[in-house]
Amino acid sequence: MPVQHRWSLRSRVSSFLVSSDSFEVGMKRFETDYATRAAQKRKLRIYATDPMSGRRAPYRITIDVENEPNLRQGPSGELIEVVDYDGWNQTFYRAVNLNDPALLMEGGLPPSESDPRFHQQMVYAVGMKVIDSARRALGRPLNFNAGRSKPKLRLLPHAFYGRNAFFDPELNAILFGYFQADSRSPGANIPSQTVYTCLSHDVIAHEMAHAIVHRLRPRFIEASNIDVLAFHEAFADIVALFQRFSYRQLLVEYIQESRAELQKAGMLVELAQQFGYATGSGKALRSAIGVSPNVANLAATHEAHDRGAILVSAVFEGFFRAFQKRIADLLRIATGGSGQLPLGRLHPDLVNRLATEAAQLSDRFLRMCFRAFDYMPPVDVTFGDFLRALVTSDFELNPEDTDEVRFGIIEGFRERGIFPVGVTSLAEEALLWPSQVNGQAQPLPQSLLEDAQRFLTYSATALDQSRMKTRSGSGRSQETTATETYQSSVIEESSSVDEAVPQNRKVRDSLFGALTTYARENLLAFGLDPEKTVAVVGFHAVHRITADQRLVIEFVSQFMQTDKASDEISGQLPFRGGATVIFGSEGEVRYIACKPMHSMQLPPDLRKAAEARKLAAANCTEELDRRDPRMAFANSDYLRDRMKLRARFSALHEEG
Structure with missing residues (x-):
């Protein structure tokens, strides 16, 4: 130099x-x-479907979940904890420590059917992924707190021996079973091999969706009409499938296989393949396609899973229509305007672009389905209610609907004979929930509106808490044994929480007290009985950004009434009515999703609707009795409690 x-x-x-x-x-x-600050995301390896297909490399993927630096062994985090107690063998399995430096560097343990620690990692990773999808869609914090003794949702990967997995609200836990594959027709499994439901992505996501639905609408497990239980099952299937559709690396494989016609990608639209084949059925447990559209099928189908499959196929019909519309220009470019793809494998660049479009669209559909809960009644849900909620929630954020997403969904419902009650047509404006049910309801009083606005500030702060904790987290794990992890959260009985309770108790008490008073003064306007007590079973604030970058602020309140005189009559559930009322930022009533009660003070059309709901409840009880083999030798105790016993997820899954 x-x-x-x-x-x-x-x-x-x-x-x-x-x-x-x-x-x-x-x-x-x-x-x-x-x-x-600590990392925002943590990488973990999972089976994209289940071990049966996971033998191939494309089906062993790595996903990003929220990073919890202080995640304890189990894993045990802020929202969920894994307790790996094998109920059949009566033993604890060693708990995985995902904060171990080696596992942090490698994205967790590699997929394994034989390592219980990977089973723990699998349920935690998929569970957190579903929670993240729900929180992003709802735009507010989501927790599963069911009392001091059960502050978190527990996941038990090896809870029992049996062909089942279910969410138990009383335990605030998801219990996964394991069983032996059929010895004669095990599909791609070894005859009599052990099949773990906790290794099925679809089963985990399905059960997580049940837990989320129960947290948002606890009364949706009461079979007040033939659609209620079917909706629970259908929504859980929708979440499981769309969650899988969001994995772009998996979509690349399916798009190449189906030549951009996703509805023909068999494995993509099939649910719980290993589970279904292992039972000897020779097929996956369920499919997003189901049977061909037929208006007559709905009236002839009553079993919850079969009926729910009709709803699933209606939603996915909308998805496939929207996907073909979104990729039409890409196909024209790739084919020189003909739209006819050449023979052979598709160009990798085209496949990547199509996978990106499919992943983005599936994420929109998943968020739309979760957001619909803000626009659904608190009780007695029907498939038609879900359609109206989907249309209303998406209209709020995407009024133009340039991709014709809502049009495709409406067509999918129409082709399957799913028509909402009380609408004049299937035009979009007719499907939006009304702002008036029985005259104009009063806006929120100024003092109540001020409490709601303070709650809005609290809600925004709470939504950011996880990021703040991640920023300040040290990344150090707390060493505990599997036994200590279990014993520190002993399962006790307590009542479930029916209302969305904020941590700020003073704000909560003031707000819910004022809402109760407000509801009493507006019961007739909400289609409810002015002579019965009313309960505020939920309230939360919503803040979202629309497609044209406007800020939407709404307050969502749920009011419910119960006709106690109908309790234990012929073993039926109590007759309930209610209304979900959506208020604007200034306290004005924007939408009302109503399930009317019977009152002579209400107009004839609402009284008729209430009578129709009572008849639907009686018909549902009769249909469930007809298909219940225990009715042949039922005693008086079972006859009295049978509808309550049927309102259990374990019993619901046994039927499927």
């Missing part, structure tokens, strides 16, 4: 080192939030 250049370099370095101000500025860059 020339002498003058060496001196020039030395001079520049010397001048920088002697300048303390410049040195401090340089170092402060490493003290910023960006440089010091």
Whole structure:
């Protein structure tokens, strides 16, 4: 190096080192939030479907879940904890520590059927992924707190021996079973091999969806009409399938296989393949396609899973229509305008673009389905209610619907004979929930509106808490044994929480008290009985950004009434009515999703609707009795409690 250049370099370095101000500025860059905060996401490996297909590399994927730096062994985090107690063998399995440096570097344990620690990782990773999808869609915090003794949702990967997996609200837990594959017709499994439901992505996501639905609408497990239990099953299937559709690396494989016709990608639209084949059925448990559209099928189908499959196929009909519309321009470009793809494998660049479109669209559909809960009645849900909620919730964020997503969904419902009650047509404006049911309801009083606005501020802060905890987390794990993890959260009985309770108790008490008073003054406007007590069973604030970048702020309240006189009459459930009322940012009533009660003070059309609901409840009880083999030798206790016993997820899954 020339002498003058060496001196020039030395001079520049010397001048920088002697300048303390410049040195401090340089170092402060490493003290910023960006440089010091913990990672936002944690990478974990899973089976994209289940071990049967997971033998192939494309079906062993890595997903991102929310990073919990203080995640304990189990894993046990802020929302869910895995307790790996084998109920059949009466033993604890060693708990995985996902904060172990080696596992952090490698994205967790590799997929394994024989390692219980991977089973724990699998249920945790998929469970957190579904929760993240729900929270992003709802735009507010989501928890499963069911009392001090059960502050988290528990996942038990090896809870029992049996062909089942179910969510238990009383235990606030999801229990996964394991069983032996059929010895004669096991499909791609070894005859009599052990099949673990906790290794099926679809089963985990399905059960997580049940837990989320129960948290959002606890009364949706009461069979007040033939659609209720079927809706629970259908929604859980929808979540499981769309969650799988969001894995872009998996979509690449399916799109290449189906030549961009996703409805023909068999494995993509099939649910719980290993489970179904292992039982000897020779097929997956269920499919997003189901039977061909037929208006007559709905009236002839009553079993919850079969009826729910009709709803699933209606939603996916909308998805497939929207996908074909979104990729039409890409196909024209790729084919020189003909739209006819050439023979052979598709170009990788085209496949990648199509996979991106499919992943983005599936995410929109998943968020739309979760958001629909803000626009659904608190009780007695029907398939038609779900359609109206889907249309209303998406209209709020995407009024133009340039992709014709809502049109495709409406057509899918129409082709299967799913028509909402009380609408004049299937036009979009007719499907939106009304702002008036029985005259104009009063807006929220100013004092109540101020409480709601304070709650909105609290809700926004709570939504950001997980990010704040991630930023300040140390990343150190707390060492506990599997036995200690279980014993620190002993399962006790307590009542379920029916209302969305904020942590700020003072705000909660003031708000719910004022809402109760407000509801009493507006019962007739909400289609309810002014002579019966009313309960506020939910309230939350909504803040979302629309497609044209507008901020939407709404307050969603749920009011419910119970006709106690109908309790235990012929073993039926109590007759309930209610209304979900959506208020604007200024307290005005924007939408009402109503299930009317019977009252002579209500107009004839609402009284008729209430009578129709009572008849539907009686018909549902009769249909369930007809298909219940226990009715042949039932005693008086069973006859009295049979509808309550049927309102259990374990019993519901046994039927499927």
